[in-house]
Amino acid sequence: MAHTSSLQHRLPHDGASTRTLRASEKTEQTVARSEALCRDRGVRLTPIRRRVLEVLHGFDKPLGAYDLVDLLSSQGRRMAPITIYRALEFLIDQGLVHRLASRNAYITSSGTPHDRRATTFLICEGCGDVNEITSPDVADTVLKVLQEQGYQPRTKILEITGRCARCQDVH
Numbered sequence: 001m002a003h004t005s006s007l008q009h010r011l012p013h014d015g016a017s018t019r020t021l022r023a024s025e026k027t028e029q030t031v032a033r034s035e036a037l038c039r040d041r042g043v044r045l046t047p048i049r050r051r052v053l054e055v056l057h058g059f060d061k062p063l064g065a066y067d068l069v070d071l072l073s074s075q076g077r078r079m080a081p082i083t084i085y086r087a088l089e090f091l092i093d094q095g096l097v098h099r100l101a102s103r104n105a106y107i108t109s110s111g112t113p114h115d116r117r118a119t120t121f122l123i124c125e126g127c128g129d130v131n132e133i134t135s136p137d138v139a140d141t142v143l144k145v146l147q148e149q150g151y152q153p154r155t156k157i158l159e160i161t162g163r164c165a166r167c168q169d170v171h
């Protein structure tokens with residue numbers, strides 16, 4: 001369950017066409033699953049919410065709200081940032097998207113949206129890669145500590161910044 005660097009995947013000598021195809025199929029599946037989930041919950045994945053989810057999933061790396069505005073604006077018609085923020089707010093509420101506070105950026109969740117346990121993101125300061133870790137051990141420990149502290153968390157997202165294994169090799 002890793003969000004790997006999508007830029008690396010788009011290098012032409014790296015089988016770009018097959019990877020891109022596979023990625024878009026994956027995106028379609030995720031969006032279809034998210035749509036079903038919204039239907040079950042009686043909320044609507046409107047076209048703009050759907051587009052934001054598609055773009056975030058397609059990039060597979062964190063994007064800022066203004067990146068989304070740029071990507072979703074059609075030629076000559078710029079989208080209002082508030083429209084994107086509202087869509088993001090909805091997607092976060094539904095557990096489909098996470099906001100990375102340290103980056104002020106948004107990323108899709110690779111875990112099931114039902115899973116409300118703690119999610120850990122390992123963020124590389126070298127290449128910007130974000131790896132989502134869904135470890136029950138980490139989640140259980142975090143929840144236990146929160147309970148002991150009598151603390152009511154608003155978010156259960158852990159962000160750890162540093163350098164990924166690949167970037168540690170670069171000298």
Ligand SMILES: [Zn+2]
Nearest residue numbers: 124127164167
């Ligand atoms: Zn890295």
